Amino acid sequence: MSDYMWGVLAGLALVVVVAAIAKWRRRDKPMSVAEKADYLSNRRARMLPALAVIFLSQQATFFSQMSGQHLSAEKAKISAWLVLSIVMLFGLATKGFWLERKEVRDLIDDENTRANRNEAMRWGFLFSMAAAIAVYILTMFDTVTGREAVHIVMSFGIAAAILRWGVLERRAHRDA
């Protein structure tokens, strides 16, 4: 199996483990649809900023350790990063909580959540553009490969959107 495939499998395994832990943690909690939606929404609000910080710090170590030799470990890291990025993008673009019932998912994605998500997407777009401009300027002084450029632009865009969404959701959950 290729090194890239190992990375894809590692990324998918991480997603499955996180989903399984989340399911296991609320195993014996009978809840109504509204209670469950509120519980999940609250948990997401707490999780998003942490996820953004972990994602960004992972990128920092990725670039600091890149030798450019396309070693096996680097190839696996690239695929794992791609899987995580796609999952995070899906989480941003859809209602999320794909394993939950439709009523719960519909309720979680209510008016305020949609407004917060749209604002987060706006931030993601602006940060992606800012990163693209920064990379463009960088290429005037140094060599940047296409893959590195895409990596930087995607990472900044996704992390900014996730972080902004988390901040807005936490603020929304906070009582006055």
Added chain:
Amino acid sequence: MPERLANKLKERRGELGLTQAELAERVGVTRKTVNTVENGVFTPSAMLAIKLAQALELSVEQLFWIER
């Protein structure tokens, strides 16, 4: 001075003895959305404003007004 949408959601909810969660369930949103509208953090759509007014047995104008 900027305009903002003020409301008496909290006051009216208290009069009817409803919690945020109960009001949220009546209008089909999460408690978070009721909380943000109540605190003036989020401006609801016309649809949600009407649903909130109906649930609290008031007209939209009685529930919401513009503060300058």
